Amino acid sequence: RYWGCTEHHPCLHFELCYYRAIDIAIAQGLLRVEAGAQGEHKLARGYLPRPTWSLHWVNDAGFADAIGAYLKAERDAVDEEISVLTEYGPFKRAEVEEQE
Numbered sequence: 001r002y003w004g005c006t007e008h009h010p011c012l013h014f015e016l017c018y019y020r021a022i023d024i025a026i027a028q029g030l031l032r033v034e035a036g037a038q039g040e041h042k043l044a045r046g047y048l049p050r051p052t053w054s055l056h057w058v059n060d061a062g063f064a065d066a067i068g069a070y071l072k073a074e075r076d077a078v079d080e081e082i083s084v085l086t087e088y089g090p091f092k093r094a095e096v097e098e099q100e
Contacts, residue, residue: 018045040085048089049082
């Protein structure tokens with residue numbers, strides 16, 4: 001986090017990597033800031049988990065099938081983790097009144 005620092009600056013990593021990104025997103029009207037994968041500590045800093053995607057091609061059909069089976073299980077686990085962590089996020093949910 002502090003590569004090249006010769007002094008200790010508390011929370012410098014979070015200030016530069018998270019809080020400044022939020023400030024810039026607000027100033028530019030962006031709807032989302034991607035803070036990178038992993039890290040429950042990001043919840044307290046206003047970053048809720050969101051799914052991300054990537055695309056890969058595997059030439060070997062057997063290996064591709066094995067990877068595909070693993071990724072299916074991983075997707076289910078990640079979806080569950082996103083659901084659980086979002087419930088612990090710092091934001092209150094608005095009560096929605098039923099309309100007749």
